[in-house]
Amino acid sequence: MPHYPGRIDSKLPNVGTTIFTVMSRLALEHNAINLSQGFPDFDCDQKLRDLLTKAINSGLNQYPPMAGIQILRERIGEKMQNLYGTAYDPEHEITVVPGATYGIFTAVAAFIRPGDEVILFEPTYDCHQPAVETAGGKPVFVPLEAPDYHVDWAKFQAAITPRTKMVIVNTPHNPTGTVMSAEDMRTMESILRGTDIVVVSDEVYEHIVFDGHAHQSATRFPGLAERTLFVSSFGKTYHVTGWKMGYVCAPKELMVEFRKVHQFNAFVSNAPVQYAFADYMLDPGPYLELSHFYQKKRDLFREGIAGSRFRLMPSRGTFFQCVGYEAITDERDTDLAIRLTKERGVASIPVSVFYHVPRYDKVLRFCFAKKDETLLRGVEILCKI
Ligand SMILES: Cc1ncc(COP(=O)(O)O)c(C=O)c1O
Numbered sequence: 001m002p003h004y005p006g007r008i009d010s011k012l013p014n015v016g017t018t019i020f021t022v023m024s025r026l027a028l029e030h031n032a033i034n035l036s037q038g039f040p041d042f043d044c045d046q047k048l049r050d051l052l053t054k055a056i057n058s059g060l061n062q063y064p065p066m067a068g069i070q071i072l073r074e075r076i077g078e079k080m081q082n083l084y085g086t087a088y089d090p091e092h093e094i095t096v097v098p099g100a101t102y103g104i105f106t107a108v109a110a111f112i113r114p115g116d117e118v119i120l121f122e123p124t125y126d127c128h129q130p131a132v133e134t135a136g137g138k139p140v141f142v143p144l145e146a147p148d149y150h151v152d153w154a155k156f157q158a159a160i161t162p163r164t165k166m167v168i169v170n171t172p173h174n175p176t177g178t179v180m181s182a183e184d185m186r187t188m189e190s191i192l193r194g195t196d197i198v199v200v201s202d203e204v205y206e207h208i209v210f211d212g213h214a215h216q217s218a219t220r221f222p223g224l225a226e227r228t229l230f231v232s233s234f235g236k237t238y239h240v241t242g243w244k245m246g247y248v249c250a251p252k253e254l255m256v257e258f259r260k261v262h263q264f265n266a267f268v269s270n271a272p273v274q275y276a277f278a279d280y281m282l283d284p285g286p287y288l289e290l291s292h293f294y295q296k297k298r299d300l301f302r303e304g305i306a307g308s309r310f311r312l313m314p315s316r317g318t319f320f321q322c323v324g325y326e327a328i329t330d331e332r333d334t335d336l337a338i339r340l341t342k343e344r345g346v347a348s349i350p351v352s353v354f355y356h357v358p359r360y361d362k363v364l365r366f367c368f369a370k371k372d373e374t375l376l377r378g379v380e381i382l383c384k385i
Contacts, residue, residue: 068096
């Protein structure tokens with residue numbers, strides 16, 4: 001094996017293997033129930049698999065257009081209009097991308113220069129900070145306030161400086177399952193009015209909002225939509241996280257810059273998958289029913305562990321449930337997550353890893369995007385702890 005003999009000045013000195021990979025690997029090694037990483041343990045709709053097979057067998061296997069196939073962009077445009085009341089021109093304002101992570105990374109690369117400040121809410125989904133740092137940007141953290149992880153907008157306002165170029169917002173929020181209200185969005189809209197600050201709105205869980213609430217997309221609010229790159233993920237919506245496909249919607253002025261980077265990065269997204277989604281999207285049922293589908297799983301999981309020593313925290317969206325374990329042990333969440341996987345056979349994610357300086361608040365995150373039988377097996381173990 002060759003070895004690089006020089007010195008490496010890492011752009012991401014503090015980044016190792018992500019906790020998701022670590023916990024999933026550990027779960028596999030110890031044959032544990034994996035409630036850690038955020039992906040379903042059930043398969044996607046047979047119809048979607050058939051559509052992909054059909055596209056591949058029809059020879060739709062070469063480079064598609066850089067922005068995505070026209071028909072898929074049109075369907076996305078119709079959906080955005082129907083759901084959020086905002087018109088995006090498929091020609092200039094919608095781009096299909098190989099996953100939301102890629103969409104976020106590309107948006108940051110397109111707008112952030114060394115020294116630019118980017119506001120992140122903390123705890124922060126793990127790909128946001130490295131995207132900023134790789135571009136030479138400076139992450140500025142605004143805490144989500146315990147116990148319900150709401151935003152203190154005065155702190156947000158105080159974090160803005162003349163160097164602030166971007167805000168990355170994520171609602172519904174991973175890892176906490178909190179959601180932004182319409183009032184939150186209006187407050188952010190009024191704070192950002194008159195600035196040149198661009199918003200990257202990570203809305204991959206847009207279709208997983210519970211208890212009858214509507215998802216408050218940044219694109220619903222004109223003063224936000226005009227400065228927002230909206231990012232969604234087909235993976236989360238259609239139970240196909242391994243297909244790595246998403247899309248970005250933004251005003252033309254922002255999309256021009258986004259596409260400049262995209263065309264020299266991935267250039268295009270997987271062609272047959274796009275044809276499959278274009279057909280599948282004709283039926284809005286699967287995404288309109290998704291909140292209900294996951295709410296049943298959330299409730300099953302919550303009811304199951306309600307009698308345990310874990311403290312249930314709110315889960316208003318996403319497929320994550322956070323729990324406090326202060327009644328059980330003083331251990332750090334990272335130690336406990338590893339021990340529960342090895343000794344008890346159930347894997348979770350320690351929430352401290354979502355902070356730039358770990359905060360040991362004694363909170364674990366469980367993913368309930370699992371078959372009911374998996375959840376019930378997990379519940380049985382957790383109730384004995
Ligand atoms: C908040 C958030 N953003 C983005 C992603 C990544 O989405 P994709 O798999 O489409 O890149 C995830 C996946 O867990 C997520 O939780």
